[in-house]
Amino acid sequence: MEVMYSYDRLFSFARSVFVKMGCTDADANLAAGVLVSADLRGIDSHGVARLSGYVRLWEAGRINATPDIRIVHESPSTAVVDGGAGLGLVVAPRAMNIAIEKARICGTGWVSVTNSNHFGIAGYHAMMALEHDMIGIAMTNASALVAPTFSVERMLGTNPIAVAIPAGSQPPFVADMATTTASNGKLEILQRKHADAPLGWVQNADGTETVNASVLKEGGVMLPLGSDREHGSHKGYALGSIVDIFSAVLSGASYGPWAPPFPAYVPMPQDMPGKGLGHFFGAMRIDAFRPAEEFKSHMDRWIGRFRDARPAPGHDRVLVPGDPEREMEAVRRTGEIPVFESVANDLALVAEKFGIVL
Amino acid sequence: MEVMYSYDRLFSFARSVFVKMGCTDADANLAAGVLVSADLRGIDSHGVARLSGYVRLWEAGRINATPDIRIVHESPSTAVVDGGAGLGLVVAPRAMNIAIEKARICGTGWVSVTNSNHFGIAGYHAMMALEHDMIGIAMTNASALVAPTFSVERMLGTNPIAVAIPAGSQPPFVADMATTTASNGKLEILQRKHADAPLGWVQNADGTETVNASVLKEGGVMLPLGSDREHGSHKGYALGSIVDIFSAVLSGASYGPWAPPFPAYVPMPQDMPGKGLGHFFGAMRIDAFRPAEEFKSHMDRWIGRFRDARPAPGHDRVLVPGDPEREMEAVRRTGEIPVFESVANDLALVAEKFGIVL
Numbered sequence: 001m002e003v004m005y006s007y008d009r010l011f012s013f014a015r016s017v018f019v020k021m022g023c024t025d026a027d028a029n030l031a032a033g034v035l036v037s038a039d040l041r042g043i044d045s046h047g048v049a050r051l052s053g054y055v056r057l058w059e060a061g062r063i064n065a066t067p068d069i070r071i072v073h074e075s076p077s078t079a080v081v082d083g084g085a086g087l088g089l090v091v092a093p094r095a096m097n098i099a100i101e102k103a104r105i106c107g108t109g110w111v112s113v114t115n116s117n118h119f120g121i122a123g124y125h126a127m128m129a130l131e132h133d134m135i136g137i138a139m140t141n142a143s144a145l146v147a148p149t150f151s152v153e154r155m156l157g158t159n160p161i162a163v164a165i166p167a168g169s170q171p172p173f174v175a176d177m178a179t180t181t182a183s184n185g186k187l188e189i190l191q192r193k194h195a196d197a198p199l200g201w202v203q204n205a206d207g208t209e210t211v212n213a214s215v216l217k218e219g220g221v222m223l224p225l226g227s228d229r230e231h232g233s234h235k236g237y238a239l240g241s242i243v244d245i246f247s248a249v250l251s252g253a254s255y256g257p258w259a260p261p262f263p264a265y266v267p268m269p270q271d272m273p274g275k276g277l278g279h280f281f282g283a284m285r286i287d288a289f290r291p292a293e294e295f296k297s298h299m300d301r302w303i304g305r306f307r308d309a310r311p312a313p314g315h316d317r318v319l320v321p322g323d324p325e326r327e328m329e330a331v332r333r334t335g336e337i338p339v340f341e342s343v344a345n346d347l348a349l350v351a352e353k354f355g356i357v358l
Numbered sequence: 359m360e361v362m363y364s365y366d367r368l369f370s371f372a373r374s375v376f377v378k379m380g381c382t383d384a385d386a387n388l389a390a391g392v393l394v395s396a397d398l399r400g401i402d403s404h405g406v407a408r409l410s411g412y413v414r415l416w417e418a419g420r421i422n423a424t425p426d427i428r429i430v431h432e433s434p435s436t437a438v439v440d441g442g443a444g445l446g447l448v449v450a451p452r453a454m455n456i457a458i459e460k461a462r463i464c465g466t467g468w469v470s471v472t473n474s475n476h477f478g479i480a481g482y483h484a485m486m487a488l489e490h491d492m493i494g495i496a497m498t499n500a501s502a503l504v505a506p507t508f509s510v511e512r513m514l515g516t517n518p519i520a521v522a523i524p525a526g527s528q529p530p531f532v533a534d535m536a537t538t539t540a541s542n543g544k545l546e547i548l549q550r551k552h553a554d555a556p557l558g559w560v561q562n563a564d565g566t567e568t569v570n571a572s573v574l575k576e577g578g579v580m581l582p583l584g585s586d587r588e589h590g591s592h593k594g595y596a597l598g599s600i601v602d603i604f605s606a607v608l609s610g611a612s613y614g615p616w617a618p619p620f621p622a623y624v625p626m627p628q629d630m631p632g633k634g635l636g637h638f639f640g641a642m643r644i645d646a647f648r649p650a651e652e653f654k655s656h657m658d659r660w661i662g663r664f665r666d667a668r669p670a671p672g673h674d675r676v677l678v679p680g681d682p683e684r685e686m687e688a689v690r691r692t693g694e695i696p697v698f699e700s701v702a703n704d705l706a707l708v709a710e711k712f713g714i715v716l
Contacts, residue, residue, distance in 0.1 A: 289470050
């Protein structure tokens with residue numbers, strides 16, 4: 001069962017919740033825009049479905065609604081930003097703006113963030129670069145759910161990478177992906193439907209293969225992109241590791257199995273080597289490499305050629321990264337957004353807690 | 359059947375070949391060092407096995423042994439380098455050095471390269487950053503062999519990404535991976551043994567699945583990391599695309615299905631949108647983010663913790679990216695390097711052509 005809401009209604013509700021948590025109006029607007037962009041783009045696991053989780057982290061004192069977000073170290077093209085334990089939804093776009101400002105002067109800008117929290121969808125932050133004729137990059141570490149190749153232990157999060165690249169008359173190229181075989185959100189959808197997962201998504205606590213989509217509740221783990229060694233899981237493991245190191249070891253956040261868990265009821269790890277979650281952002285000015293119009297006209301050719309690639313039997317077209325999310329956004333921006341009933345119930349509880357109306 | 363050679367013997371032979379092609383002594387040394395580092399590290403497909411291929415490209419006029427390698431566009435943290443149709447083995451380390459110099463001044467350096475050729479193993483170039491307490495990044499596009507998700511057409515190369523990250527007392531973290539399920543080199547090994555490939559590595563010309571390791575000779579394609587849509591091949595496709603765009607669209611090289619083919623007998627594509635192959639290099643100075651010693655001591659903790667992760671039954675240890683290649687190098691540096699008989703025969707023909715001794 002799903003309940004339908006307009007974008008405006010979800011946005012206003014999320015904004016009201018962030019205001020009730022004590023955010024400034026500007027921060028509440030920003031956070032709500034980032035959060036609900038996930039629902040718009042069809043990444044339902046990262047939108048309002050997370051809102052009650054943020055509230056619980058705030059109640060547990062792990063999110064500061066009025067953070068002191070500041071640069072603690074910098075060079076002409078880099079910065080480390082301390083997010084002041086703020087909402088990642090606010091810290092991340094601030095940090096991405098610093099990367100963009102550095103790129104304006106220096107050609108590129110690279111910002112590693114410490115002491116932050118879950119930042120919504122990586123794609124939102126990467127896409128901030130597009131209107132400046134820049135390539136945007138965003139990544140974050142996350143609570144450990146993923147075992148390295150040959151292991152059964154939760155050592156990495158689903159650690160997503162997003163890359164947004166401007167084009168001319170074509171829509172931009174936007175990749176936004178977990179470095180696991182499938183995102184945790186896709187697993188959650190299967191759990192709600194009591195459906196099996198394909199082999200290669202998750203593994204039992206003892207390291208054997210399983211189709212049980214709920215196996216994370218039984219000590220199981222998610223698998224890196226590639227699923228098993230024979231199909232390149234060591235590459236997914238390496239990618240997730242790079243995200244962890246760029247986001248957290250470079251910045252001074254907590255990394256690997258010590259990344260702070262998203263559910264507020266899970267105790268914090270012992271002996272944490274850093275503060276909070278970490279993110280990493282990059283902005284590269286196109287005209288630091290070649291004239292932007294020239295690049296964008298080649299991107300149009302690139303995108304057009306890939307869209308025209310010969311489809312395999314049973315498929316009518318070849319997609320370019322970003323197509324599914326953009327098409328979903330076009331539908332949902334003016335239409336309605338379906339929200340799982342369990343999520344709607346969660347939102348009703350949040351509404352009641354703060355005395356606001358959904 | 360394999361023939362055994364010492365590192366010194368392969369290095370000297372490769373150097374002599376590059377001198378005979380007309381390279382300066384310095385360039386011949388550099389190119390031989392890059393080439394044979396692949397044999398040392400166990401990436402046999404990218405070492406002396408490629409030497410006769412380079413010679414044929416030179417004979418076909420596609421490699422210039424005395425290239426004019428120069429910066430054609432730059433900003434404080436970026437450059438585009440025209441490789442002058444030189445050996446990628448020479449162009450790539452030159453470009454990586456420019457990235458390192460930019461990082462020294464600016465915190466980070468990013469160099470996109472046009473008009474180049476095959477550059478050996480990406481890991482060599484990324485690792486150049488390590489001795490400077492920098493993170494190194496290297497990628498390249500390559501001849502199209504890989505079909506996007508839902509397609510049967512060769513649109514991308516195996517487009518590798520390498521990332522090298524310094525540590526303190528631990529050896530560095532070095533990831534070096536094709537963005538396909540398996541590298542072309544692994545396929546070639548199966549072809550020589552007349553063995554099957556696992557399902558998910560390659561696909562028939564009609565888009566159906568196959569275990570035929572020789573299917574590329576019959577119009578088949580390689581598959582992006584993830585193998586199929588259900589297991590995340592759209593992510594491997596996106597990664598390969600990002601490598602193509604950063605390496606070739608940013609620099610003005612030829613991209614996608616128009617990337618120049620490695621075998622000299624394959625005609626060049628029509629209507630090429632740029633010049634030669636493209637590469638992309640990055641260098642990030644650690645202390646542009648946090649003091650290098652502090653970072654490296656956290657990397658030691660990171661690496662130690664991942665090596666101590668609980669192994670799955672049937673495995674005695676969990677590897678950190680770079681472990682297998684480093685262990686291979688330790689054996690082969692002072693011992694002998696096995697070379698397939700067919701490769702040794704190829705080298706004998708090259709020796710005869712140039713009147714030199716292997």
